[in-house]
Amino acid sequence: MTDQSVKPGERDPEDAAPGDQAISAGDFAGGVRSYVTGLGLALLLTAASFVVVNTHLVWAPAVPMALVVLAVAQMGVHLVFFLHITTGPDNTNNVLALAFGVLVVLLVIFGSVWILGHLNHAMMPVGEMMQHMR
Structure with missing residues (x-):
């Protein structure tokens, strides 16, 4: 049943599937900003892992643990910014x-x-x- 206040051709906000939300222009820009931020952080963490392996900034026996920490951080970035797990x-x-x-x-x-x-x-x-x- 639709509400009488909804104009023909418009979407009733009460009549939506879970997770199906109307996207306005501001929401779209915010979503793109979130993806770009996630991409930047992912690239930064990937570059950091290459730096850790190819330089002597980290004590050699600690390199595997540093890579594990960077990998966990990378998974966190993907979960939050791309999969939107909150x-x-x-x-x-x-x-x-x-x-x-x-x-x-x-x-x-x-x-x-x-x-x-x-x-x-x-x-x-x-x-x-x-x-x-x-």
Whole structure:
């Protein structure tokens, strides 16, 4: 049912799907500004990772940890500026889906490392295996 105050040809703001919002000229410019800011930050973090690897600004044994920190920051930039994952009340499902996805990925990674570690421990040493093959 439409409201009588809505003129013909105009969109009723009450009649919209979740996440489907009318975009005015100011909203469009704000959206583009958000994407450009995200792109700038992503490029800056990418350049920083190349600088960390190719210079001596970071102590050599700490380079892998610096790259992990820059990668996590890069993921944060992508989540906020491009995927628009925020902690707002309308993004609860998105945050829960992201958390579940992270849980599954961590379970697969750590489960694989655990299984491979135990397989390596249970393997026969190469010298003994060669003796049994003769």
